[in-house]
Every structure is written in structure tokens, then in C-alpha cells.
Amino acid sequence: MVAKPMREVVVAGIGLHPFGRFPEKSVEEMAGRAVLEALKDAGITYPQIQAGYFGHVYYNGMSMGEGILRGLGLTGIPIFNVENACSSSSTAFEMAFWAVASGVYDIALTFGAEKVPRGPVSITGAASPSRLMGTDHMMASYAMRARRYMYDYGCPVEAFAHVAVKAHRNATMNPYAQFQKVFTMEEVLNSRMIADPLTLYQCCPTSDGASAAVICAKDIAKKYKMDMKRLITIAGVGIKTNDFNDKNGEHLIAMRTAREAYEMAGLGPKDVDVVQVHDAATNAGIFQLEGLELVERGKGWELELKGETEINGRIPVNTDGGLQAIGHPLGATGIRMLHELTTQLRGEAGQRQVKNPKIGIAENSGAGEVCTVIILKK
């Protein structure tokens, strides 16, 4: 039996600072910009916010969330700093959701920001023995899962590469994306090898960026004079860490998380119109579709190669470019996914608009492991 919210909670405003490399900007400045955009989008001002939930990974001094929001006013609200690897801001979002759903606050701000250092992301510290073993390599773990999947299900490397080709094509229609260039299948496959079978253009970039969302109880949205037609309901949320049996498949953690979110929403995979998955490596962009049960285990690669995950396909995935092309500022990614789903459900995605979507789902993975799944509903 999953928990049920005591009242309906909506996404009222969204904001994004472009993803990319911004050496001249501080993380505070980027986050501040995303927050201001979200407040403006919701049609409210900062003093109306009752709590802040900030997701980030890299440590840049204590109480970063307070440091960011201080620039908007000293209103004395509680601010929570949340670190949960790449799932940090979706975790912060879910915490804000439950606080509003249970009546602690009527309106909350949830945001994420990061400046990620260049080079491969390490999970362990410099003194870890795994450095001498050569095993501390984020993309190697994805690559080994990819190799085994190819062996088990006859998947060709082109299916993984297609995830990147699709992502980059979608990102050319997204002004917030780090990359805005079309890549061909050949360019993806012939780019520098990182960890076989994953080439450079199949590993997401490291990025700077920020994202923000204002959420509130729907019954008080009127009081704030919000545009009721643009409100998007948070229909289901789930968050899980590893279960003992997850060793039997990389899709299992997302499956357990999604089932919780589906049950809360009273929806199933067949109801989903637009999808966000955590494609840190291209193969994960396929595995997570199986985790969300949008396609049977072992068949995700066929769905991908048939083009069914394109914007005009049966199950549009990562319509904004996903981690592969919009970029991956770790703590900003979770809410960035919700930014895109909200934009799609409002029908405001312009050139990359999916035809009339009603239900969106976002899956955000983090090292640990942790997985969050959030379902939004028009």
C-alpha cells in the first residue's frame, strides 16, 4: 500500500538556467536565475514562498541553499539542503511534495544547481583502493551492463548510439541545451572510445546549470491568483534504494520505484504520453524504459531502433535532449526533467512539442544506488 497525499499538489512555476559551461558564473548566480524564472512563471514573488528544498552534489561550503536564496530576501523560511547523487533535486522535489501534500506548507520552492568539474566523475575519494584497481569508472559500470545486455538480448551497438542521435536531434530544438548540433550514427559510433562499447558521444557531458520549480496545494492556487490552466498535477512519486534482488537486473530498481509512483497515481505504463529517463550513458536510456515497464525487458533496444521513442513516435523519450545533449549538472538534472515534462504537458514546447500529452513520467537515477520516479498529469 503506497502513501496517498492528503491533498492535490501542483507544479505552479518552472525555471531553468541554460546547461553548459559558464566559467564566469557562480553556482549561486545560476541557481538564482532559475529560481527567479520559476517565481515569475508561477506569478508569485519570493516572500510568498514558505520553504526551500535545494538539491546539489558538489560541496561548495555549508548551507548552499541558504546562500543562494539569501540573495532573494531574508524571509526566515526553512531551507533544506539535499544530497542524493544525481537524484538530488528530484529527491528535494519529492520532499517538498510530501511537505505540501501533508499540509506542512502551502507553497514551496524546490531547486537544484551544480558546477561539475571537468573530466570523469568519480564515486570514491582519492585514497580509495579502487583507484589502484582501475575499477572506479562510472562509464565502465554502464559499459559492462551494456555488454551483458548485448550478449543476453542480441542488441546491436547501433541501438545504444541511436539514443544519442535522437537526444542530439531533440536538443537542436531546445535553447537551454549544452549541445545544439545534430550527430549522425557514424559520428556517434566513431567518436573516441571511452569504455567499450560506449564512445564519447554516448557518455553524457559534465555541465554547469540550474533548475527550479514552485509547487503548491491546488486549492490555494486561486488565492495566489495563479493561471489555473497552466497548473500541472503531481500525480505520483516514488523513491527507492537498492534491494538485495536488484543484482538480478539493472532495470529492477526503476521498476520497483515506478510501480510505487504508478500505484499512487492510479495509472500504468500504457497511460504515459511523454517520458524522461536518466540516460547518463546511452544504454541506460534503454534499460530505464524497461524499468518503467513501457516495454518488455530485453526489447527496449528494438523500440529505440524502430524510432518509437522519437518526439512523433509512440513513446516520446527525452524530448529536450536528455542528459546526453542538454547536459548533466548533477544536482540540477532531476528538476530539469520535470521542467521539460511540465513544458510538454502545458503544450508550450514549441518545435519539440509532443502531440497533446496528458501524462508524463520522469526517472532519475543516482549512485548509491538511488532512483526516483515522478508522474505529472495535465
Added chain:
Amino acid sequence: MTINEATPKANKPIPVMRFLKLSEDAKTGVFLGKKCRTCGEFYVGFPIFCLKCSSTDLAPVELSKEGTLRTYTVIYTPPAGWQGAVPYTLGDVDLAEGVSLLAEVIDLPKEDIKIGMKMRMVLRIGGKDTEGNDIMVYKWQPVK
């Protein structure tokens, strides 16, 4: 460098991980682990709880030194701290006890690697500690 150089200390090879127990001459080693007396699950290293049934009744065991390659990758862009050759192959090997161990695969051309191959653990010098002792690391070598 000082004028009076200290007498070089004897090299005392140390294992890269505590669960790798070296022989007296550090030429061979075994993987130490635990077996849950309640549910029978095996673990590498020294967990206090069984991750499956949460029992604390765990018996010390020595794990297999051979296993089957479950999956692999050839790394062309190495992580920070890697001191070996590039590219190098990483292999995840399933032991008979149901646990797996990740390490470099050696003595095998990268084109010849195949899922399902039998592998055995061998020891190599992986680096030196701050006192100049060899740090012994385990690697996978194909069983011919």
C-alpha cells in the same frame, strides 16, 4: 636526499583490500568472505549483517579463486589514479558462491575476450604505499 641514507626497509607487501589475504611470500592469495548461517548467502569481505535476511550469524569462509566472466569492458579513457597500461580490460567474474568480483583481465588480447570464459585470480604489484611497500592487487587471468 640526505647524505646518510637510511638502510632500506624490507619490502612488506600489503593487500589492496582487507578481504584479500596474502600468502607468507605474497605470491598467492585468497578472498576472505562470510557465509550466512541462517540463509546460506555468501559475501566478499566482512559484513556484520546478512544483506538478504539481516542475520548476524555469519561464518568466515574462503571464497573460490576461479569463476566465470559475466561481463567486461575495455577502457580507453582511464580513471584518475590508474597506473597501468591503456587500454585495459575490466572483467566482472561470478564465483561459484554467487558473489562477483571486478578486476583487470590480463594475459588476454582484448579481441579474444568472451562472456562465459573461465578466469582465475592472480596477484600483481599495483603500486606502492607511503612507506614504499608493494601494494598487491588481484587480477583475472584466463584459465587455459
